[in-house]
Amino acid sequence: MAQTFDAVVVGAGFAGMHTLFRLRQMGMSAVVIEKGTDVGGTWYWNRYPGARCDVPSLDYSVPWDPELDQQWNWTEKYSTQPEILTYASHLADRHDFRRDIRFSTTVTVATWDDARGLWQVETDKGDRFEAPFLISAAGALSEPNLPDIPGIGDFKGELYHTGRWPREKVELAGKRVAVLGTGSTGVQASTAIAKEAAHLYVMQRTAQFSLPCASPPLTEEDHAELRARYPEHREWQRSSYAATSMNIDTPFGAHAFDDPPEVRFANYEKAWGNGTAALVGVYADVSTNAEVAQEVSDFVRDKIRAKVKDPATAEALCPPQGTYVGTRRIIIDTGYYEIFNQDNVTLVDLRADPIERITADGVKTRGNFYPLDMLVVATGYDAVTGPLIAMNITGRQGVRLADTWADGPHTYLGIMVAGFPNLFTITGPASPGVLANVIFSIDQHVEWMCGCIEHMRATGASTVDTTPEAEAEWNAHAMETVASSLRIHDENNWYMGTNVPGKPRSVLVYQGGLGFYRDRCNEIAEQGYRGFVFGYADEKVTA
Numbered sequence: 001m002a003q004t005f006d007a008v009v010v011g012a013g014f015a016g017m018h019t020l021f022r023l024r025q026m027g028m029s030a031v032v033i034e035k036g037t038d039v040g041g042t043w044y045w046n047r048y049p050g051a052r053c054d055v056p057s058l059d060y061s062v063p064w065d066p067e068l069d070q071q072w073n074w075t076e077k078y079s080t081q082p083e084i085l086t087y088a089s090h091l092a093d094r095h096d097f098r099r100d101i102r103f104s105t106t107v108t109v110a111t112w113d114d115a116r117g118l119w120q121v122e123t124d125k126g127d128r129f130e131a132p133f134l135i136s137a138a139g140a141l142s143e144p145n146l147p148d149i150p151g152i153g154d155f156k157g158e159l160y161h162t163g164r165w166p167r168e169k170v171e172l173a174g175k176r177v178a179v180l181g182t183g184s185t186g187v188q189a190s191t192a193i194a195k196e197a198a199h200l201y202v203m204q205r206t207a208q209f210s211l212p213c214a215s216p217p218l219t220e221e222d223h224a225e226l227r228a229r230y231p232e233h234r235e236w237q238r239s240s241y242a243a244t245s246m247n248i249d250t251p252f253g254a255h256a257f258d259d260p261p262e263v264r265f266a267n268y269e270k271a272w273g274n275g276t277a278a279l280v281g282v283y284a285d286v287s288t289n290a291e292v293a294q295e296v297s298d299f300v301r302d303k304i305r306a307k308v309k310d311p312a313t314a315e316a317l318c319p320p321q322g323t324y325v326g327t328r329r330i331i332i333d334t335g336y337y338e339i340f341n342q343d344n345v346t347l348v349d350l351r352a353d354p355i356e357r358i359t360a361d362g363v364k365t366r367g368n369f370y371p372l373d374m375l376v377v378a379t380g381y382d383a384v385t386g387p388l389i390a391m392n393i394t395g396r397q398g399v400r401l402a403d404t405w406a407d408g409p410h411t412y413l414g415i416m417v418a419g420f421p422n423l424f425t426i427t428g429p430a431s432p433g434v435l436a437n438v439i440f441s442i443d444q445h446v447e448w449m450c451g452c453i454e455h456m457r458a459t460g461a462s463t464v465d466t467t468p469e470a471e472a473e474w475n476a477h478a479m480e481t482v483a484s485s486l487r488i489h490d491e492n493n494w495y496m497g498t499n500v501p502g503k504p505r506s507v508l509v510y511q512g513g514l515g516f517y518r519d520r521c522n523e524i525a526e527q528g529y530r531g532f533v534f535g536y537a538d539e540k541v542t543a
């Protein structure tokens with residue numbers, strides 16, 4: 001016998017908690033289904049050594065609990081994973097969220113019943129739920145991308161994907177450890193593991209640009225200053241490009257080559273020392289003009305050469321010519337390049353010496369063998385679409401989401417898919433998602449979705465859907481926002497889906513900026529939800 005609710009929400013991270021908070025306010029009943037044993041989502045799963053947020057702590061907190069803004073004390077500029085998880089847990093306590101969450105439970109099937117106008121959801125625990133609304137708050141970076149390397153199943157040592165790090169303490173001391181992958185995660189994990197492991201092999205396929213992030217302690221004054229103006233700051237975040245403060249001195253929209261070289265380099269230097277991703281925002285054209293990007297990228301290469309003592313290692317750590325800083329998600333680190341000056345750290349350049357196979361006791365490359373006690377797989381995620389497809393969602397006329405997206409995802413505003421009525425995809429494909437401070441991408445989606453549900457209640461609509469035409473228009477616009485960016489040329493980039501072998505290339509993350517996106521979504525709502533199709537219990541359908 002199915003249990004019935006007004007909404008089934010999948011995921012109890014910041015998106016699931018915000019959704020539950022708002023649905024309760026609207027007097028709706030909801031069940032939240034969560035794979036983990038507690039709340040926190042990304043911050044629950046990514047408990048690998050060194051995990052830390054690359055958005056300043058004072059910006060990376062929920063805007064829907066302003067009282068908590070006045071009370072919560074963050075300890076440093078960029079919070080570590082344990083601190084963010086404590087914050088998420090505190091939110092759950094404060095709002096008594098856990099009573100509506102089914103933990104350690106995974107959605108296995110979700111099917112739209114058109115005759116009854118509701119979603120039927122099944123879980124691995126054998127639960128059956130029915131609800132008119134299905135809301136995915138399953139996250140954008142939650143489905144691990146596991147490398148298909150010959151022999152990986154033969155490895156007899158400890159093997160961990162960073163996104164599934166154990167809750168129990170993992171002992172690193174005295175062990176020979178390899179970290180496979182040098183994205184944000186691999187860089188953070190390597191920096192921390194180098195402090196404890198007997199030996200660390202950093203296995204790098206593509207060198208990336210990493211910027212230093214100083215994370216000084218936050219003082220009472222830092223908090224007091226922002227507390228006095230938090231409401232305005234939240235509004236600024238909501239309307240800004242990425243909802244994160246970078247303290248850039250150059251005027252907004254400034255072009256690099258309008259300044260002489262000495263001014264440009266002084267600005268790069270200041271941004272470098274700023275401890276954020278400011279180097280990419282210091283001029284408007286760092287991510288669009290290849291000549292500017294080349295200059296900034298060479299500036300970073302020189303910094304790498306200055307930090308790493310062994311010239312061959314330094315050169316191998318320099319991203320190849322033709323790649324630019326900022327085309328991938330910016331990596332920020334707390335002393336990554338410096339670990340290569342330690343005797344217990346070796347860079348393994350997989351371009352020069354590719355992996356042949358993994359054996360019971362290590363990694364065999366073409367020219368070497370690396371004996372290991374532990375292999376840490378930091379190979380990223382089947383981003384954005386992966387978690388949705390994993391739910392086995394079937395919409396109208398028996399169409400499976402996996403099939404309709406076989407050639408790449410298509411959505412309207414990143415929040416709705418034609419033929420999948422009443423399914424809202426929080427931070428879905430072609431919405432700002434993790435390009436911005438994700439708490440604010442979530443905020444915009446949840447608030448907009450709740451506005452849409454309120455509209456349905458006010459007008460007596462029982463379903464909301466969209467059309468292939470609206471999706472095509474949105475996807476063309478999303479493509480436009482990336483067309484001028486150098487990012488589009490970068491291969492193996494999860495923003496474009498190309499990090500997963502066989503995954504179609506598409507715009508997974510809207511690049512026009514959060515504030516601009518928000519205005520567009522609001523305009524569409526004001527135009528009577530242009531592009532959405534509402535259905536009514538008496539079968540009348542209006543566009």
Ligand code: NAP
Pocket residue numbers: 052053054055141147148149180181182183184185186188204205206329332350378379380381434492494499
């Ligand atoms: P990622 O950026 O996709 O990086 C994956 C890494 O694994 C790359 O270095 C990739 O090399 C390598 N790799 C993949 N398959 C491989 C294979 N078969 N053999 C060898 N190497 C392989 O993933 P991520 O580092 O987990 O980061 C994903 C996103 O999570 C970030 O961009 C960011 O948005 C978020 N994140 C944020 C933070 C933070 O807030 N500080 C921290 C961690 C993650 P190639 O480049 O050659 O493909």
